[in-house]
Amino acid sequence: MATKSLTLVMIFFFLLLLLDCSTARKLKALRHQRPCKRLVFYFHDILYNGHNAKNSTSAIVGAPTWGNTTILASNNHFGNVVIFDDPITLDNNLHSPRVGRAQGFYIYDKKETFTSWIAMSFVFNSTEHKGTINFVGADPILTKTRDLSVVGGTGDFQMSRGVVTLSTDAYEGEVYFRLRCDIKLYECW
Amino acid sequence: MATKSLTLVMIFFFLLLLLDCSTARKLKALRHQRPCKRLVFYFHDILYNGHNAKNSTSAIVGAPTWGNTTILASNNHFGNVVIFDDPITLDNNLHSPRVGRAQGFYIYDKKETFTSWIAMSFVFNSTEHKGTINFVGADPILTKTRDLSVVGGTGDFQMSRGVVTLSTDAYEGEVYFRLRCDIKLYECW
Amino acid sequence: MATKSLTLVMIFFFLLLLLDCSTARKLKALRHQRPCKRLVFYFHDILYNGHNAKNSTSAIVGAPTWGNTTILASNNHFGNVVIFDDPITLDNNLHSPRVGRAQGFYIYDKKETFTSWIAMSFVFNSTEHKGTINFVGADPILTKTRDLSVVGGTGDFQMSRGVVTLSTDAYEGEVYFRLRCDIKLYECW
DSSP: OHHHHHHHHHHHHHHHHHHHHHHHHHHHHHHHHOOSEEEEEEEEEEBOOSSOTTTOOEEEEEOOTTOOSSSOOTTTTTTOEEEEEEEEESSSOTTSOOOEEEEEEEEEOOSSSOOEEEEEEEEEESSSOEEEEEEEEEEOTTSSSEEEEEEEEEETTTTOEEEEEEEEEEEETTTEEEEEEEEEEEEOO | OHHHHHHHHHHHHHHHHHHHHHHHHHHHHHHHHOOSEEEEEEEEEEBOOSSOTTTOOEEEEEOOTTOOSSSOOTTTTTTOEEEEEEEEESSSOTTSOOOEEEEEEEEEOOSSSOOEEEEEEEEEESSSOEEEEEEEEEEOTTSSSEEEEEEEEEETTTTOEEEEEEEEEEEETTTEEEEEEEEEEEEOO | OHHHHHHHHHHHHHHHHHHHHHHHHHHHHHHHHOOSEEEEEEEEEEBOOSSOTTTOOEEEEEOOTTOOSSSOOTTTTTTOEEEEEEEEESSSOTTSOOOEEEEEEEEEOOSSSOOEEEEEEEEEESSSOEEEEEEEEEEOTTSSSEEEEEEEEEETTTTOEEEEEEEEEEEETTTEEEEEEEEEEEEOO
């Protein structure tokens, strides 16, 4: 009788182990497929060019020796540093309600083609969202979609990590561009 | 008899599952409330203004086209880039023993108000702490407290993540400011 | 009989708990010792100095008021900002096949000695690796080895975290340096 119950216990023990392992595997697989939070925003960058002091949301603040801080440099703007404080909207209309600000900087970092590198925060302070999401990463502008890292967050986005997929939704010469940001958080609190 | 022990085993099995779930929930709740490590530091920034070469710990290195690198720009310093190597102390006294250095840069990124964005490392090399803590995030200076992300660490702080709450402890015109940094690590090794 | 099987169940229950705890401890210890992925690369930086427009891969784009963007500043280059797009190779030969690009910027951030701070991405687009690894951290150049944080990744390196150990493999005056990068990822997907 004791042997019987011993066997039973052992069967359950192994079932439990199996369950444990398969759950872990399933959870891991799930984590790979599905973000715990997903958000889509647009942000709008209007570069100061000497004539748009009122409307502009960004400015050149660094340039290589062959450039200046009023006009983007030759060689695919290589060496330019731009600081921005751009409005964030829920759709692709510049005049839609601002739901936050994209603040930070980008640099143009390649002579042979248009490529940039961005470090920025999305800053929210509305009834919908309070807090920040912090991003860094390479932004090869001419690629249809490109992935940057969500390296952290605060407030509603405390301790977030994930990936943001950027795509250029529109641009007008060297003055305006609009990026679509598909934020996928894989670590949430 | 076998049925009885089967029942017993099943009861324990479910108790175990319950225990497992509630523990996970408790651990998660705990993680939200309590950092695994908490550290408070102050750091002191003395901006070079053309007259304090000896004492200054930071310098303007980027400016918009309407500014220069000696005096902070108009429009709430929008467009200024400042590189710093600031002493870290345990209390709010500039002359207290230095326990490390805060190294990195900040930018002023808004025309309408004072707001900055910081990327920096706290570098420690003492008997107390060896290693670095890396930060990035938006710093809306005029807000009483503001949260930035701890995005990583090395040495004693290997693989750390968390949040740092900054508050302006003091400032003197445009030359000196002192920040209180309440570092809360929620991921430790 | 029921008591006997009850005892048995309880023994297994406690064994299970012990197993659970020791496994967790072992896993944690393992995680500390062994990266889930390890990669070694070299990258090569050739700074524009006014005479090497063709070969250079980086340029000074920010300088303190006592410097300029053609020659690195006095005071251990304090205040210089350099943007780079450097080739990555598998060995220490500048002419080896490029396996990716190191893109980002570094700043010199101390008056008294050579110390820098780096934010960059390794960008891969080959059959071997597709995706990016994102780094930030202090780089005290004169130290034999120094650790920076891997704060995120995309593509093949999605959601990566870890530490990179940099060492200066070679340098030629103020024009060329080559860094060995020993990347240790402790979080992989």
